[in-house]
Amino acid sequence: MSSSRISKVVVTPVAFADPPLLNVVGVHQPWALRAIVELHTDTGLVGLGETYADETHLARLDAVAQALPGSDPYDANALRRLVVDVLGKETGGAGASFGGMLDVSSAVDTVYSPFEVACLDLVGRETGRPVSDLLGGAVRDRVPFSGYLFYKWAGHPGSADGGPDDDWGEALNPDQIVAQAKRMVEGWGFGSLKLKGGVFHPDEECAAIEALRDAFPDLPLRLDPNGAWTPETSVKVAERLAGVVEYLEDPTPGIDGMAQVAARTDVPLATNMCVIAFEHLKPAIAADAVQIVLSDHHLWGGLRRSALLGGITDTFGMGLSMHSNSHLGVSLAAMVQLAAATPNLTYACDTHYPWKTQDVVRSGVLDFDDGSVAVPTGPGLGVELDRDLLGELHEQYLSCGVRRREDTVYMRSIEPGFTPNTSRW
Template identity: 30%
Template sequence: MKITKLRVTPVNIPLEKPLWWTGGHYPGTSKAIIEVETDEGLIGLGESPSVEVVQTIEAMGERLVGQDPLDIAACEAKTLPPWQIVQNTDDSSVVKAFGAIEIALWDLRGKVFGEPLYKLLGGAVRKDIPFTEYFGFRDGGEMSAHDVADYCLLMREQHGSTMFEGKLIRGDPQLEIETVKALRTALGPRDMIRLDSNMQWSVPTAIHVLREIEPFNIRNYEDPVATFEEMAVLRKHSAIPFSSHIPDIRRAVRAGVPDFIVTNFAVLGGINRAVRFIGACEAMGVGFWCYSGDAGVATAAYLHMSAAMPWITEPSQSLFRWQVGDVIENGPFRQKNNVVAVPEGPGLGVTLDRDALAFWNNHLVEHGPLDHFFDPAKPGRFRRLPLA
């Protein structure tokens, strides 16, 4: 079997309402969907976490024509410099580009052998994969502490959700403190509350916020400050566990923080390298879960890896409820009673919805990639929150 073609399609995945974060408005995200075609008629699906690597993926695809898609090591050697060089440059785009393609090669592998990805990875230690429900301040939606608490209660009533994570980001530390109190009062003592600050706070403000919210049983606080070193200072003032999107285990072990790494498999270079990365996390006592905002192809990879990796014990993040579209049939995924079942079909176990793929590609062509720093009052301008 040989690779005959690689096709990449950039798409937008909007949210139903813009969410506030440290960069301003978050209206959704843009992804690149990869299809690796073979001379036997099989197609493997992959997904890049961003669209700036589309041209890199296309160039890699040209090099991969004629390669055996089951020989992933040879495909990597054909497209990437030696890993020690990749790791010592400032440009991570080649890693994300190949990582997205590599997911498609694993999807192909599963289709060749007629087995779901989790079986190729050693089998499932769990079949129902936990995800958190998301909350935050949204224009046209929840914009007060009690609004956020009422929304979470509604999700518990309608969907059985008891695991919650969110961004309480408006540049106002007192608003975050009040919202945490409202959430814990509404949800009771047992429901999970995790927070994500997107590096919002200065160290003095973070110390104040963490001291105020610690009595309310916060399961984890993601990126409260800008660096691991600043996080280490916070550790002296708070017992709340920390997580980060920065996948640097060496620094995490040196600093003693964060306690968890939260990332995307393409960012790590694909499924193979993610397996090794998670194994290194386990060896060093650093937890791991997956982040949010992806289309259904990457989400399916999360499901299979979480099924097969015993070390992923915490729920991964989820924006499922807010995503208004997807590129897979019957997407987006939706959790019920906190979980999504791992797909049982071969490979990733998902099928592209061609009409949806064309629709969301056209959305990107007409509107441009979704700008995470979008200011609706001044198109093309950043809307910045003040750093407290």
């Protein structure tokens, strides 16, 4: 039994430069926000977690952080009770919204997650075991990721507080998407590709997928329009891309809509939008609405609950993939540890990692080779904070002015008439 207790909790909001990546609700702001959670113990250890940093979420993290000293990092059930209690007092059980695409009915899982990850990091450091061992043991020593392609502008248009322009250039047509994919494949070795759609008419996005198929005959492909299409259009796209994509991700919103599409196509449907909490699994499975669930430990309540999700998808014969949002190295390490210990991870995981140019962890641990990351075998998550970089990215948070993810608001500052493309086509 451990004698260590949590003695101090530090939550540091950070901002890092993010390119103008387009999606169904708008465009990424010049700065992406994350919060880095540090749990210090009275035995001198530090455990790490990473999560969203929208200001409402930050306030909830801070409330939990204040209540946490004295807690036992081994007692995940007590941690969850504490989060439920604190949020009950702070919010009366309100949900949370993360940038227009992800709304959750309860904030418990998203607030609990970075603390649970940091506790597992602590326990791993104390016992000398990698987090994958604490989740049941690694079943693979490398975790495959897919190259995440985005339509994008060449740079952030004339924003006074804009971040530095990126060197990816414009990607607004099939040729430019293929060029982006070549850079992803050549630079990181990805063995599968996902295109973020929901930006242009589905015919154009299908043409981009077909151009990718011609350019990369052997790579599995995915298209994710984040619910931009009606069920009718989704069926037409599925007919056109049958045999071309390994799955279509959230072609249309909602369990009912996805079920209508699933009934009329053999193309597997994946989701990180209509099944984002345990309560959604029963209706989705009953309606056979989705064949693949994208797990996400930030959203599903940490690593153990994500492992539980893996078990449920296995039980019901569903596929399992992994979702990402713009993130830094602590999240990547947690994703890698979880994926390492997930026997039925049937698809390469998503990651936004190639899109960022800054980090808070020391380099050299989480390198991509052949599109995959070697599972760290050292204690805990296997990554260390670089305190200079943490300080730098915190300064960027303080000065950048962004306080929540607002893709639609930012898009409207550039195209005032913009309305989200949800169910548009």
